[in-house]
Amino acid sequence: MKVVIIGGGWSGCAAAISAKKKGAEVTLLERTDMLLGTGLVGGIMRNNGRYTATEELIAMGGGELFKITDDNSRHKNIDFPGHSHASLYDVGKTPGAVLQYLNEIGVNVVFEARIAKIDMENASILSVEDGQGNIYKGDVFIDATGTAGPMNNCTKYGNGCAMCILRCPSFGGRISLTGLAGIKEYVGKKSDESIGAMSGSCKLYKESLSPEIVNELNTKGVAVIPLPEDLIEDHLDIKACQQYALKEFKNNIILLDTGHGKLMTPFYSIEKLRRIPGFENARYEDPYAGGKGNSMRFFAMAPRDNALKVEGLNNLFCAGEKAGLLVGHTEAVVTGTLAGYNSVKFCEGESLLEIPRQLAIGEAIAYVKEQMEIEEGLAKKYTFSGSVLFDRIKSLGLYTINIHEIENKVSELGLKNIFA
Numbered sequence: 001m002k003v004v005i006i007g008g009g010w011s012g013c014a015a016a017i018s019a020k021k022k023g024a025e026v027t028l029l030e031r032t033d034m035l036l037g038t039g040l041v042g043g044i045m046r047n048n049g050r051y052t053a054t055e056e057l058i059a060m061g062g063g064e065l066f067k068i069t070d071d072n073s074r075h076k077n078i079d080f081p082g083h084s085h086a087s088l089y090d091v092g093k094t095p096g097a098v099l100q101y102l103n104e105i106g107v108n109v110v111f112e113a114r115i116a117k118i119d120m121e122n123a124s125i126l127s128v129e130d131g132q133g134n135i136y137k138g139d140v141f142i143d144a145t146g147t148a149g150p151m152n153n154c155t156k157y158g159n160g161c162a163m164c165i166l167r168c169p170s171f172g173g174r175i176s177l178t179g180l181a182g183i184k185e186y187v188g189k190k191s192d193e194s195i196g197a198m199s200g201s202c203k204l205y206k207e208s209l210s211p212e213i214v215n216e217l218n219t220k221g222v223a224v225i226p227l228p229e230d231l232i233e234d235h236l237d238i239k240a241c242q243q244y245a246l247k248e249f250k251n252n253i254i255l256l257d258t259g260h261g262k263l264m265t266p267f268y269s270i271e272k273l274r275r276i277p278g279f280e281n282a283r284y285e286d287p288y289a290g291g292k293g294n295s296m297r298f299f300a301m302a303p304r305d306n307a308l309k310v311e312g313l314n315n316l317f318c319a320g321e322k323a324g325l326l327v328g329h330t331e332a333v334v335t336g337t338l339a340g341y342n343s344v345k346f347c348e349g350e351s352l353l354e355i356p357r358q359l360a361i362g363e364a365i366a367y368v369k370e371q372m373e374i375e376e377g378l379a380k381k382y383t384f385s386g387s388v389l390f391d392r393i394k395s396l397g398l399y400t401i402n403i404h405e406i407e408n409k410v411s412e413l414g415l416k417n418i419f420a
């Protein structure tokens, strides 16, 4: 069984691990020279309902990537406005640890393989081709290409290319496999109906901040600096991550320690920033033009069922942001794990797994699909860690941080170690 995964973000890496564990020969094709995609500049794990989803996946036997993020966390169990029991992984160390793990288990990771063409017969993909003309044949394919960029989308719908970690000018922009296969994709909107959403955080070089701020970050993991009225910028509505669209994130500079100072706003004028005590020399590490804008996302989501098979094609699955308006690393890992698992079940001719709605993961996958089918739902973003999905999970009684309770529920549903 040959599984070919396109896109080496968190969802593609998770899909690779679960497909490999289920016995497939796995090739993971990544456009750039590094794994983790937007996860290269993220870091927040286990906040709010993400804790529940993380422990559900661990109980189902799919916890490898969470072990890596836990092992590489700079801070654990921290609180910041609106968010509890978060962990912050080190964005410098984690990508290397993931690559090493994939190499160890025998996933064939190919860098600088930007898929730009496909060969199809009827509604089945036979092979994909990268920009250098290398052809990768497979029995089944997984689209984990994300929804961010390319540059012309950031220019058209955002504030221009902000020179972010996606590095489109160097490696070429994102290309959707689902799109190449001729499937009409969903487009996300903001609450004012305009297209796309802007990524919600930047990174500041810690070295450019005052020793007092650096010390607070290193010891507590979080620094909250109140802003005077004239320095407040309001970007809450345009954020992809609506879980941070709270007034605290407008009225304060909120920094988290992920190795750099993670600044919890889509962009912020560097001139204003440098007027705040302790930020006199502040410099952006990501995106380089963080004073002006950030990457734009959620342009192309695949229509799919709750087993994550793309509708309208025989042998394509999807994961991560591609699988819906799902924001986050945890969200990418859980959907990636399911897509990888089901891709092998598909090859074996077995019926595909849908995670039951009694679990936060199952509810998220099914609810997002329902929401994507209505106009109003396309204007929202969904994450275990806040906003509409977390509210829903809480109201359904699915949110818990009691690991024993989660393990029991997973066992009762017959899913204990299903991905192991």
Ligand SMILES: Cc1cc2nc3c(=O)[nH]c(=O)nc-3n(C[C@H](O)[C@H](O)[C@H](O)COP(=O)(O)OP(=O)(O)OC[C@H]3O[C@@H](n4cnc5c(N)ncnc54)[C@H](O)[C@@H]3O)c2cc1C
Pocket: 006, 007, 008, 009, 010, 011, 012, 029, 030, 031, 032, 035, 036, 037, 038, 039, 041, 042, 043, 044, 045, 113, 114, 115, 116, 144, 145, 146, 147, 148, 173, 174, 175, 176, 177, 199, 200, 201, 202, 295, 319, 320, 321, 322, 326, 327, 328, 329, 330, 332
């Ligand atoms: C600035 C920023 C900060 C964030 N912070 C957090 C955080 O702290 N915590 C959190 O949980 N979430 C955070 N997120 C959101 C989170 O990173 C994403 O929702 C999640 O990681 C998406 O994973 P993905 O695998 O679906 O997509 P992506 O991360 O977008 O990965 C897609 C991958 O596919 C590759 N690709 C695209 N096209 C092709 C092609 N044609 N051929 C080959 N490869 C291709 C890309 O290069 C990329 O590596 C953040 C996002 C951003 C942008």
